[in-house]
Amino acid sequence: MICRAPTLEGSDEDQLLRVSLGPQHPSTHGVFRMNVVLDGETVVRLKPVFGYLHRNHEKIAEGTSYLASMPYTDRLDYICPLSNNWAYALAVERLAGVEVPERAEYMRVILAELTRLINHTAFLGFILGDMGAWGSALMYAFREREKILDLFEDLTGARMMANFMRFGGCRNDLPTGWAERVSVIVNDYGPFLDEMEKFLVGNEILLSRSQDVGQLPKEQLLNGGITGPMLRAAGVNYDLRKADPYGIYERFEFRIPLGEKGDCYDRIMIRFLEMRESLKILRQALAQLPEGDYIHPKAKLRNFKAPVGEVYSRIEGPKGELGFYLISDGATNPYRYRVRPPSFVNLTLLEDMCLGLDLADVIIILGSIDIVLGEVDR
Amino acid sequence: MNADPESILGLLRGALPGVHISLRKNPGPSAQHSLLIEASGLVEASRFLRDHQEFDLLSNVTGIDWPDPTKADKVAPTEDEGAIAPEVGFLEVVYHLFSTTRRVGPLVLRCRTKDRREDVRIPSLVSVYRSAEFQEREIYDLFGVTFTGHPDLRRILMWDEYVDHPMRKDYVAPDDYEYEPTPHDAVLEKAKVHYPAPS
Amino acid sequence: MNQDKMETPAAPARWTWPGLGLLQGLAVSGKNFVQSFYKKERMTTVQYPEERAPISPNFRNFPFLCYDGDDPKAGLRCTACTICEKECPPQCIYIVLDRDENGKSLKRPKVFDIDISVCMNCGICAEVCPFDSIYMDGEYELSTDDRFGGLMLGLDRLSKSADYHMKLRPEQATEVMERRKAEEEKKAAAAAAKAAKAKADQEAKEKAAAEAGASGEKGDEA
Numbered sequence: 001m002i003c004r005a006p007t008l009e010g011s012d013e014d015q016l017l018r019v020s021l022g023p024q025h026p027s028t029h030g031v032f033r034m035n036v037v038l039d040g041e042t043v044v045r046l047k048p049v050f051g052y053l054h055r056n057h058e059k060i061a062e063g064t065s066y067l068a069s070m071p072y073t074d075r076l077d078y079i080c081p082l083s084n085n086w087a088y089a090l091a092v093e094r095l096a097g098v099e100v101p102e103r104a105e106y107m108r109v110i111l112a113e114l115t116r117l118i119n120h121t122a123f124l125g126f127i128l129g130d131m132g133a134w135g136s137a138l139m140y141a142f143r144e145r146e147k148i149l150d151l152f153e154d155l156t157g158a159r160m161m162a163n164f165m166r167f168g169g170c171r172n173d174l175p176t177g178w179a180e181r182v183s184v185i186v187n188d189y190g191p192f193l194d195e196m197e198k199f200l201v202g203n204e205i206l207l208s209r210s211q212d213v214g215q216l217p218k219e220q221l222l223n224g225g226i227t228g229p230m231l232r233a234a235g236v237n238y239d240l241r242k243a244d245p246y247g248i249y250e251r252f253e254f255r256i257p258l259g260e261k262g263d264c265y266d267r268i269m270i271r272f273l274e275m276r277e278s279l280k281i282l283r284q285a286l287a288q289l290p291e292g293d294y295i296h297p298k299a300k301l302r303n304f305k306a307p308v309g310e311v312y313s314r315i316e317g318p319k320g321e322l323g324f325y326l327i328s329d330g331a332t333n334p335y336r337y338r339v340r341p342p343s344f345v346n347l348t349l350l351e352d353m354c355l356g357l358d359l360a361d362v363i364i365i366l367g368s369i370d371i372v373l374g375e376v377d378r
Numbered sequence: 379m380n381a382d383p384e385s386i387l388g389l390l391r392g393a394l395p396g397v398h399i400s401l402r403k404n405p406g407p408s409a410q411h412s413l414l415i416e417a418s419g420l421v422e423a424s425r426f427l428r429d430h431q432e433f434d435l436l437s438n439v440t441g442i443d444w445p446d447p448t449k450a451d452k453v454a455p456t457e458d459e460g461a462i463a464p465e466v467g468f469l470e471v472v473y474h475l476f477s478t479t480r481r482v483g484p485l486v487l488r489c490r491t492k493d494r495r496e497d498v499r500i501p502s503l504v505s506v507y508r509s510a511e512f513q514e515r516e517i518y519d520l521f522g523v524t525f526t527g528h529p530d531l532r533r534i535l536m537w538d539e540y541v542d543h544p545m546r547k548d549y550v551a552p553d554d555y556e557y558e559p560t561p562h563d564a565v566l567e568k569a570k571v572h573y574p575a576p577s
Numbered sequence: 578m579n580q581d582k583m584e585t586p587a588a589p590a591r592w593t594w595p596g597l598g599l600l601q602g603l604a605v606s607g608k609n610f611v612q613s614f615y616k617k618e619r620m621t622t623v624q625y626p627e628e629r630a631p632i633s634p635n636f637r638n639f640p641f642l643c644y645d646g647d648d649p650k651a652g653l654r655c656t657a658c659t660i661c662e663k664e665c666p667p668q669c670i671y672i673v674l675d676r677d678e679n680g681k682s683l684k685r686p687k688v689f690d691i692d693i694s695v696c697m698n699c700g701i702c703a704e705v706c707p708f709d710s711i712y713m714d715g716e717y718e719l720s721t722d723d724r725f726g727g728l729m730l731g732l733d734r735l736s737k738s739a740d741y742h743m744k745l746r747p748e749q750a751t752e753v754m755e756r757r758k759a760e761e762e763k764k765a766a767a768a769a770a771k772a773a774k775a776k777a778d779q780e781a782k783e784k785a786a787a788e789a790g791a792s793g794e795k796g797d798e799a
Binding site (some may be wrong): 050051054056058059094095096097219220222223224225226227236238243244306307308309310311312313314321323325327328329335336338340344345347348349377378 | 404405406407408410434435436437438440442449452453454472474476478481483484486507508509510511512513520534535536537544545549
């Protein structure tokens with residue numbers, strides 16, 4: 001994997017080492033490759049290589065009905081399919097002016113926040129794996145994640161590929177006793193987070209490997225289009241649940257955790273804090289969950305047509321701003337269908353974050369961005 | 379909160395008198411109106427919006443292929459009399475700007491190429507918004523828009539040797555893919571050519 | 578902005594006593610290790626295939642076709658309307674309508690193939706079916722050594738009885754059966770009403786004819 005660069009007489013480059021990290025490297029989070037140029041151990045250049053998982057989701061979606069794209073959205077960010085479902089359903093609802101009943105809105109909030117818990121928990125396991133704590137942390141994280149996935153299976157029929165949201169509501173109602181089981185998990189999650197925090201927060205290895213690594217000024221992060229926990233770790237207060245509210249988030253009381261420095265340590269800690277805020281939202285949503293329709297009675301499944309127009313609609317996905325841009329020309333399929341994936345845009349500044357640092361830091365920085373290749377390559 | 383493109387249109391016209399900008403009404407329920415900016419003034423306009431109107435986040439950049447130019451004006455019609463209706467099909471790039479401080483958006487900007495084959499240039503916004511870097515590369519890759527001034531314009535999702543642009547409407551998918559056990563419709567027709575007797 | 582400060586919880590500490598964090602972490606993993614022998618929440622592994630976790634009634638895997646009664650061919654609910662074929666996102670369903678020798682539709686499929694190497698278990702076919710015919714199965718042990726034939730389910734492997742559906746998803750199946758029964762009764766009632774009406778019409782016609790005949794006779798007489 002490591003090879004000496006061809007020596008060029010009289011060039012500054014003759015002492016540089018070219019390393020191709022990936023695409024099947026265990027710590028690159030899927031089939032992702034980076035071409036790194038090293039001066040000794042220090043990163044001089046870094047170019048990410050994409051497309052190993054590219055299947056042109058957008059082209060497929062432009063050729064099929066609005067409904068048939070829904071199961072494909074599950075496969076964008078396969079760690080959190082229900083957020084993707086919501087983002088797409090919301091975009092179509094805004095495009096066609098479809099209303100959503102109250103109960104469905106609450107169900108969506110509950111599912112999206114559970115998804116955020118899943119994503120951030122899995123993130124903790126992965127990033128610790130990247131730092132060398134391979135095994136225990138990931139297993140603890142996945143044990144808790146699996147409990148939520150069991151709930152998803154009981155509700156939607158599949159652990160991950162949910163295909164649950166519909167234009168105007170959700171596909172089916174909550175099974176009996178489901179909400180109670182969510183409250184059990186919500187109550188148990190706080191102690192789990194305490195345990196996890198104890199497990200790693202004071203750990204010297206984690207502190208020394210993540211603190212002051214991968215910082216960038218917040219103006220640069222914003223200019224680079226970075227959104228989500230990455231941006232908030234640098235202290236920019238921009239969470240779409242408050243900044244551009246969608247669904248019924250205005251009804252809940254919660255805070256937006258902000259970091260101070262924006263290094264990898266802050267990015268890890270911000271996820272802990274966000275999970276605790278998600279638990280707050282979940283408690284409120286479960287307490288207020290009303291009876292009623294889970295889907296609008298006039299919602300259309302087959303032959304769904306949207307009026308001529310376009311929409312850009314976005315939600316605060318667990319990884320950042322997940323946007324859908326749709327153009328309708330009045331037919332049963334969208335004329336243009338675009339996903340704005342947070343993972344893809346968040347990678348824009350990967351090189352800037354890594355320059356001048358060691359190769360080992362690249363792995364942690366990549367881990368702290370929290371990418372999923374299903375979404376990056378689409 | 380949607381941005382107010384009408385007042386921004388006035389500001390932009392004041393700041394950039396030589397650039398032709400027209401307001402495009404969105405006929406759909408979302409009412410996200412857009413501004414069509416002449417390609418020569420795009421960079422200046424976006425710099426003005428970033429520095430003077432606090433639009434600090436360029437969230438989404440994407441391309442659209444319009445082989446039929448009348449359709450583009452159907453989706454984004456204009457009441458501006460000075461706007462010239464395009465005669466041939468063209469490629470369009472759409473930008474969605476947000477302000478994180480004023481918490482408004484999206485402000486939708488559009489920019490059109492002259493046609494679909496000969497002159498597909500649009501100025502790159504990477505010098506103003508870094509977030510456009512990968513997204514412009516993606517549009518170059520999938521739509522074939524050439525971004526002038528882009529620091530590293532290469533294919534991003536397809537491989538470097540690839541020649542076509544898959545997101546164009548007239549793209550013909552290759553038919554040499556593997557035999558499918560249940561071919562039907564178009565797949566069946568192609569399978570018949572490639573495989574003598576599919577069941 | 579002041580409001581922003583209100584939104585922000587306290588930032589975490591960035592420093593601890595050297596060595597303390599490591600010991601704390603070891604204590605946590607030690608606790609987890611010991612508890613994994615006796616505590617129920619920590620014992621999450623199921624010894625498959627000796628043990629099996631129960632599947633949820635909502636669990637969905639590849640689709641199957643439902644038939645009433647004992648004969649998979651005669652009782653098949655499917656009418657080969659091809660709605661599922663059209664709506665299927667990865668286009669893995671292939672249907673050929675059965676016709677009699679005059680080319681008249683028999684309203685049943687001659688070929689109904691589902692390629693489960695392409696199917697993605699989304700369940701849209703079951704959702705859009707207006708004839709309560711196609712449902713998602715709970716079967717998940719479908720590995721085969723025959724890549725093409727073994728993963729291509731035809732009518733023989735897809736047809737499963739209504740009893741199987743009842744066993745798999747009691748709630749849904751009961752609802753469907755009740756609705757179908759009500760519809761059938763309604764249809765029977767409508768048919769009976771139609772028959773009764775036809776009979777009444779016939780009688781009325783006969784009566785009218787008789788009367789007309791009578792009046793005609795009278796006319797003749799006059």
